[in-house]
Amino acid sequence: MPGVPAFPLLAVDIGNTSTVIGLADEQLNLTNTWRIRTNREHLPDDLAMRLHGLLQLTGAPMPRAAILSSVAPPLGENYALALRRHFAVEAFEVRATNLPDVSVELDVPDAVGADRLCNLFGAEKYLGHHEYAVVVDFGTSTNFDVIGRGRRFLGGVLATGAQVSADALFSRAAKLPRITLQAPATAIGKNTTHALQSGLVFGYAEMVDGLLRRIRAELPGPAVAIATGGFSRTIEGICREIDHYDETLTLRGLVELWASR
Ligand SMILES: Nc1ncnc2c1ncn2[C@@H]1O[C@H](COP(=O)(O)OP(=O)(O)O)[C@@H](O)[C@H]1O
Ligand SMILES: CC(C)(COP(=O)(O)O)[C@@H](O)C(=O)NCCC(=O)O
Numbered sequence: 199m200p201g202v203p204a205f206p207l208l209a210v211d212i213g214n215t216s217t218v219i220g221l222a223d224e225q226l227n228l229t230n231t232w233r234i235r236t237n238r239e240h241l242p243d244d245l246a247m248r249l250h251g252l253l254q255l256t257g258a259p260m261p262r263a264a265i266l267s268s269v270a271p272p273l274g275e276n277y278a279l280a281l282r283r284h285f286a287v288e289a290f291e292v293r294a295t296n297l298p299d300v301s302v303e304l305d306v307p308d309a310v311g312a313d314r315l316c317n318l319f320g321a322e323k324y325l326g327h328h329e330y331a332v333v334v335d336f337g338t339s340t341n342f343d344v345i346g347r348g349r350r351f352l353g354g355v356l357a358t359g360a361q362v363s364a365d366a367l368f369s370r371a372a373k374l375p376r377i378t379l380q381a382p383a384t385a386i387g388k389n390t391t392h393a394l395q396s397g398l399v400f401g402y403a404e405m406v407d408g409l410l411r412r413i414r415a416e417l418p419g420p421a422v423a424i425a426t427g428g429f430s431r432t433i434e435g436i437c438r439e440i441d442h443y444d445e446t447l448t449l450r451g452l453v454e455l456w457a458s459r
């Protein structure tokens with residue numbers, strides 16, 4: 199919209215566990231990023247206070263425009279209200295139906311998670327000579343987002359997140375201790391903790407590698423694989439099928455999407 203100052207741009211990626219927030223400058227560089235807990239109970243005024251608190255704490259400028267992606271309703275709507283009421287900013291909400299250049303090749307395109315559409319934009323810079331990219335987003339769920347050159351969202355996989363798997367096991371096995379999800383030294387564990395870490399971390403990495411091999415076998419050309427999301431730092435070095443690790447891929451995707459509307 200001509201005449202409306204658009205920077206700094208606020209980008210908000212609301213996941214089921216964390217909300218990742220960033221500010222981007224006119225060159226589309228992220229100047230600040232924050233990661234806070236997602237709490238679906240929060241009302242618009244709670245969200246405005248948290249946002250204002252973060253900006254003040256960092257001495258960051260107030261946003262002049264905003265883009266939101268939410269997979270945790272009603273938080274997308276509540277952030278939009280918070281931004282309108284307290285920051286005088288009308289936020290753009292990511293949906294399959296408001297992205298004209300994207301072809302979502304799914305049975306029900308509008309059912310796709312907004313974060314997965316952001317990942318499509320975040321993955322573009324990794325395509326290089328590849329026809330396809332697969333983003334593996336390790337969050338509450340681990341989703342594999344299969345992307346084709348020309349902004350095609352081709353489908354993917356939704357797998358149980360590593361922490362959710364671990365929590366399910368601990369809640370059903372009375373004698374098992376809660377452990378940190380980190381790789382043990384060897385696959386053969388000599389104690390309960392290491393044996394659990396082997397299953398939960400190495401086991402998880404094998405699942406991811408196996409699914410990536412299957413996905414690649416189904417695609418007609420080579421695919422680059424990029425890991426992102428809360429658990430990706432732990433797992434990306436263990437997986438053999440992942441080519442790149444990018445902590446802020448989804449947030450950058452939001453910024454790229456905003457710029458290319
Ligand atoms: N700083 C961290 N280090 C290691 N694991 C993390 C970290 N933050 C989140 N996680 C793990 O990542 C998962 C959640 O990822 P996140 O990206 O926050 O999810 P969502 O996209 O669903 O909000 C959980 O399994 C959590 O244990
Ligand atoms: C798959 C997801 C649960 C991932 O959310 P997250 O783990 O990042 O919180 C989310 O993208 C979602 O609710 N998707 C809707 C279904 C779909 O994308 O097909």
Ligand SMILES: [K+]
Pocket residue numbers: 335336337338339340341427
């Ligand atoms: K995810």
